[in-house]
Ligand code: HEC
């Protein structure tokens with residue numbers, strides 16, 4: 001099938017919903033809380049996670065504070081102790097998902113750090129002794145109809161910080177700093193300097209590919 005035909009086939013239902021959204025937008029102002037409830041344009045939080053945990057769906061609210069089971073600190077570990085991001089998020093360079101570390105990664109050090117009278121470390125030890133994984137709550141979660149791949153971005157030279165913010169300078173548990181909406185993806189695809197560096201004379205062609213609907217909606 002030609003690329004164009006494939007794009008059109010994909011785009012038809014997608015375009016219909018875009019039109020519906022535009023129509024809807026012309027009738028309501030998305031900012032008022034009441035209308036947000038009817039159609040949450042700014043934040044999707046439509047599907048409760050099967051576990052009952054609170055998981056955002058799609059575009060996210062960067063101001064929302066998510067409670068984690070342990071008050072782990074990125075500032076301390078990635079900042080003060082200078083542990084590299086990829087020591088814990090081992091898959092970022094290799095896979096679609098960056099992944100959150102198993103308890104074993106923590107215990108490599110925490111078997112020897114004294115946990116007495118330190119409730120957060122006692123919790124960590126508890127999970128380890130019971131043989132349970134720590135039930136970290138997912139902070140970022142794109143809807144399933146979007147294709148995103150860490151490996152392609154990280155190996156192209158896009159830094160974690162460009163998408164996740166000043167993790168080691170300012171964050172205890174991770175927060176969202178980017179909207180993760182489509183405009184955010186497209187804006188960077190249009191402007192990121194690595195494309196010129198990595199593709200040279202082919203850069204414009206690559207940029208055209210990077211805004212094709214099929215790149216992100218397979
Ligand atoms: C490379 C070693 C190392 C790894 C890996 C590591 N930590 Fe730590 N962690 C430390 C050190 C060192 C401290 C500071 C201990 C101190 O202040 O005495 C610390 C402190 C902590 C504290 C703060 C304790 C307090 O009361 O202030 C928590 C909670 C914690 N770590 C959780 C974790 C979790 C969860 C993981 C795995 C995701 C992890 N750590 C991985 C070395 C590590």
Ligand code: HEC
Nearest residue numbers: 085089092097098099100140141142148153158159160163
């Ligand atoms: C181009 C932007 C971008 C870059 C660069 C990037 N991330 Fe991500 N990251 C995302 C997006 C978007 C998600 C949500 C993915 C999803 O829900 O499918 C995410 C999710 C994650 C998650 C949650 C688990 C997962 O894989 O879904 C972790 C952990 C993470 N990123 C860590 C990192 C680390 C560490 C780096 C650097 C080595 C990095 N990211 C680089 C955009 C980026």
Ligand code: HEC
Nearest residue numbers: 077078083084085088136138139140160164167168173174
């Ligand atoms: C010692 C291990 C460790 C190191 C080092 C580390 N992280 Fe994390 N990271 C975690 C843990 C544990 C979580 C889950 C708790 C949370 O969300 O804060 C996490 C969560 C995240 C998330 C959110 C994942 C989600 O659910 O969407 C991002 C993004 C992230 N880390 C980025 C980074 C970046 C960027 C660095 C380097 C500057 C880094 N991390 C260094 C252990 C680590």
Ligand code: HEC
Nearest residue numbers: 147148152156162180184185188189192194195198215216
């Ligand atoms: C900070 C900049 C930046 C942001 C934000 C960003 N990207 Fe990218 N993206 C890139 C760059 C640079 C490339 C080109 C990588 C290459 O080919 O060298 C790329 C390439 C891609 C590709 C092509 C991979 C392939 O296999 O051809 C996909 C898919 C993609 N991005 C999806 C997304 C999605 C979805 C989002 C938003 C959730 C997003 N990107 C946000 C910089 C970004």
Ligand code: HEC
Nearest residue numbers: 014017018058059146180181182185186210211212213216
């Ligand atoms: C670089 C990646 C990327 C490209 C290219 C892209 N999209 Fe998206 N799209 C996204 C992301 C991420 C979302 C989910 C976030 C959101 O809802 O804004 C999304 C969401 C959507 C939605 C659902 C909006 C909603 O509110 O539920 C539609 C419809 C859509 N895209 C249509 C298109 C069409 C048509 C094209 C081609 C002209 C296209 N997209 C190209 C990343 C992309």
